[in-house]
């Protein structure tokens with residue numbers, strides 16, 4: 001008993017050190033922007049840069065749009081596959097895993113090649129070139145982000161759906177007069193809250209620091225900004241990574257509290 | 271015209287050779303409580319789901335209140351449904367669950383609130399409206415599910431083994447409550463179960479099913495006392511089944527393992543044919559001394575006697591078949607011993623002629 005507690009503590013401490021020492025190093029480094037003084041100069045300078053705010057806000061906007069888009073795309077798909085087309089499940093799972101195998105660089109060149117000229121069927125133009133305006137390039141960017149986040153989002157939605165009895169809940173709702181829209185937004189989505197939040201967090205984490213898609217589509221995102229900054233400055237990137245770590249943790253704590261409530265509802269006295 | 275009419279329903283799943291349901295014909299009157307009773311896999315749920323609209327019959331028609339509902343989607347049928355797994359919406363409170371159907375129908379708030387309160391009162395959970403389903407016991411959850419189904423004032427209430435996830439004690443009290451609420455609201459109900467006691471105690475009529483077919487439809491009294499087929503006789507109750515050879519159908523005479531017996535009425539069968547007959551255990555006695563010609567007698571070999579206090583249960587063998595019957599304890603008589611040959615007596619009315627199971631008849635054709 002004693003022995004196993006000791007080793008348990010030992011490994012936990014080791015893991016914590018492994019994670020925290022570099023972070024502490026970065027934090028400590030970020031406080032030494034001015035010679036012989038411990039202070040927040042690196043932070044004030046980083047935050048004073050307009051480009052920081054511009055790119056940071058842009059990336060957050062893109063992240064939010066990507067999250068909404070992927071929820072709207074993936075929840076109904078995963079639901080329908082589980083409910084009506086279980087035989088398609090292996091195929092769908094394979095597709096959702098593709099972003100792991102296909103590097104982002106290939107994805108973005110594929111997009112650029114396909115969407116930088118007209119997509120036409122004979123004389124009829126189906127889709128004008130998307131890379132021509134900022135707005136339509138943003139659409140491509142979001143599409144790319146949705147693809148990159150697909151494995152994470154799909155998996156957490158699929159697990160969430162499996163944890164509830166969607167068939168019976170659907171039928172119960174139908175017998176009470178509910179149509180598909182009501183079932184999706186009043187029954188399925190609310191009960192997926194925990195799954196959607198963790199999927200959203202992962203999407204957010206991927207999108208906000210993403211470099212490849214944003215660089216090659218030429219969008220003013222936070223990833224390319226951070227990289228640029230890293231080439232010219234030393235202390236500010238460290239400060240910003242500490243900040244982004246804190247933001248991520250804040251999000252995780254939030255998710256922990258929100259999902260704790262809903263888990264108490266879902267798994268209770270069954 | 272009956273309230274619910276199922277005609278020639280057949281359901282064939284594409285990936286299975288034998289139909290899940292076939293030749294299903296049933297008329298249910300308004301306010302009636304009908305049970306589907308049968309072993310696992312006999313097609314009870316499939317039939318119920320076709321009525322609800324979750325499954326579509328391969329052929330046949332379903333008419334509810336004069337309206338053919340084939341092709342009407344489940345959410346337009348106004349049919350309440352109660353599931354074995356309760357299927358309450360975990361994200362909603364008890365009150366919100368009950369009011370869900372009314373909110374979907376866009377009823378005004380002034381109508382929903384009193385209706386929810388009324389339903390909560392009906393299921394004796396007025397103080398639990400603000401709880402979440404996971405905070406209730408299984409029995410309470412199922413009562414909420416019942417209230418939720420009834421809140422929309424459905425024309426028809428379908429219940430698929432609503433009690434089988436609960437423990438025995440709650441099962442009995444809740445089934446009485448379901449019946450009371452059904453009487454009170456007057457809703458027409460169809461109840462699926464594989465528990466014969468449940469079906470007997472609840473139903474106005476029972477549909478006994480086996481292998482996707484109806485075996486017999488009747489009141490619990492009829493089903494129990496006058497089973498028409500071998501399947502019903504063996505699935506319901508405690509009748510003794512023996513094989514008998516027909517001697518003279520017009521005189522009602524038969525032969526069981528070489529011993530003659532006489533039925534109360536003439537019957538329809540071929541001479542020399544072997545048919546199944548049931549012997550009512552409660553009409554059997556050990557007194558083999560009567561000389562009355564109206565009484566049948568069979569000599570059997572005792573296999574086992576069990577002394578149960580006021581009654582004695584005897585199991586005896588008649589070459590191929592085993593019969594079992596209870597007699598009242600009599601301190602003046604010794605218990606029959608194992609291996610002893612005894613004579614059991616029973617009146618002509620104790621003999622019930624059984625048709626082979628419906629499925630079997632079909633197989634012969």
Ligand SMILES: Nc1ncnc2c1ncn2[C@@H]1O[C@H](COP(=O)(O)OP(=O)(O)OP(=O)(O)O)[C@@H](O)[C@H]1O
Pocket residue numbers: 283284285286290308309310311312313314315316317464
């Ligand atoms: N979706 C389906 N696809 C193929 N076969 C099915 C399907 N649903 C039911 N069946 C088959 O139809 C038959 C009847 O099933 P059903 O669920 O109606 O039985 P049941 O009487 O309700 O049994 P239980 O008491 O176990 O619930 C079974 O043989 C079953 O395997």
Ligand SMILES: [Mg+2]
Pocket residue numbers: 314315316430
């Ligand atoms: Mg069933």
